[in-house]
Amino acid sequence: MVEFRDLRPGEESELIKTMYDVFKDDPAIVKQDYFRRHVANEHTYHPSNVKVAVDGEMILSHVVIQEREMYVPDGTIKVGGIALVGTLEAQRGKGYATRLLDLAIADMRSRDYDASMLFTTNPYFEDKTWKPLKREYVVCALKTDTELKSSAVNFRDMPPDESLRVLQAHYSSFSEGRRFLLKRTKSYWENRLSSDLIFPKENFWFFFDGGKFVGYAVLDKKEQVVDVKEAVWADDATLDDIVLKASEVAGKAGLNEIGMFGPWLKRYNVIKVVDGRDGDLHQEDLCMLPLKACVEVPKDPVLFWPTDHF
Numbered sequence: 001m002v003e004f005r006d007l008r009p010g011e012e013s014e015l016i017k018t019m020y021d022v023f024k025d026d027p028a029i030v031k032q033d034y035f036r037r038h039v040a041n042e043h044t045y046h047p048s049n050v051k052v053a054v055d056g057e058m059i060l061s062h063v064v065i066q067e068r069e070m071y072v073p074d075g076t077i078k079v080g081g082i083a084l085v086g087t088l089e090a091q092r093g094k095g096y097a098t099r100l101l102d103l104a105i106a107d108m109r110s111r112d113y114d115a116s117m118l119f120t121t122n123p124y125f126e127d128k129t130w131k132p133l134k135r136e137y138v139v140c141a142l143k144t145d146t147e148l149k150s151s152a153v154n155f156r157d158m159p160p161d162e163s164l165r166v167l168q169a170h171y172s173s174f175s176e177g178r179r180f181l182l183k184r185t186k187s188y189w190e191n192r193l194s195s196d197l198i199f200p201k202e203n204f205w206f207f208f209d210g211g212k213f214v215g216y217a218v219l220d221k222k223e224q225v226v227d228v229k230e231a232v233w234a235d236d237a238t239l240d241d242i243v244l245k246a247s248e249v250a251g252k253a254g255l256n257e258i259g260m261f262g263p264w265l266k267r268y269n270v271i272k273v274v275d276g277r278d279g280d281l282h283q284e285d286l287c288m289l290p291l292k293a294c295v296e297v298p299k300d301p302v303l304f305w306p307t308d309h310f
Helices: 012-022 034-039 096-110 160-175 186-193 236-252
Strands: 002-006 050-055 058-072 075-087 115-120 136-141 151-154 204-209 212-221 226-233 257-261 270-275 285-290
Touching: 002 096, 012 034, 012 058, 012 075, 034 058, 034 075, 034 186, 050 096, 058 096, 075 096, 096 115, 160 186, 160 212, 160 226, 204 236, 212 236, 226 236, 236 257
Parallel strands: 075 115, 226 257
Antiparallel strands: 002 050, 050 058, 058 075, 115 285, 136 257, 136 270, 151 204, 204 212, 212 226
């Protein structure tokens, strides 16, 4: 008989066997050992955060809750990120994931979470409890008309302790008061920076003006564009430098466009604005489930870094 319950301490190895069978074609999860390195290592992790369908000793299906704190204009909210939803191929179509998601929702309500969020390409979530949040991905032409006003230093050339200190201090000052950017702890930064997949170091740049930190940008070369995966900046001049650096990386890769979630690239030579649901660049929906009456699904585009996948 199939049992639907929390993962038990010591069952992680069996969970990983199932998880990596389910996601065997996803290098982000399997080759980077995502669950072991970035979920089980988090300070908020507990086996009860994982809901499983079990037959005997075999785990057939799983859903993971990752606890997060997110900024909103008037403070922060407690969010349960839904991650790693999957079922063994031979066991699909039996409603196991649905049962586990129901368990996850009930658990998050009992823990007094304000909302739940997930990224998904699964049509199951259309017209379901989670509602899609509108996001805008702006694509612009390369900026090549000026030179950098600040100096750009690659992540690999920064002392590790200094990189961590700068990121902690300046990410927070940029993110506070903005909708749905994560509040990141020191352990979160340490965990995520250990992965070159999440924060590719080849094009992770710090910007300084007269020795003073003014911004950083994480750039990722896609098939069509150089994606500004994440960035913070002190002023418009620093944003110009980020766009210039992204344009430089794009030009060297033979690409003609740069892109970024949010409205900021609208200051430049816009090529197109892609709706996150319908665009050809980013297929994943960002969905939200309010768990309290005071939390609403915003109608306007929200700010959320793609690097903050749960």
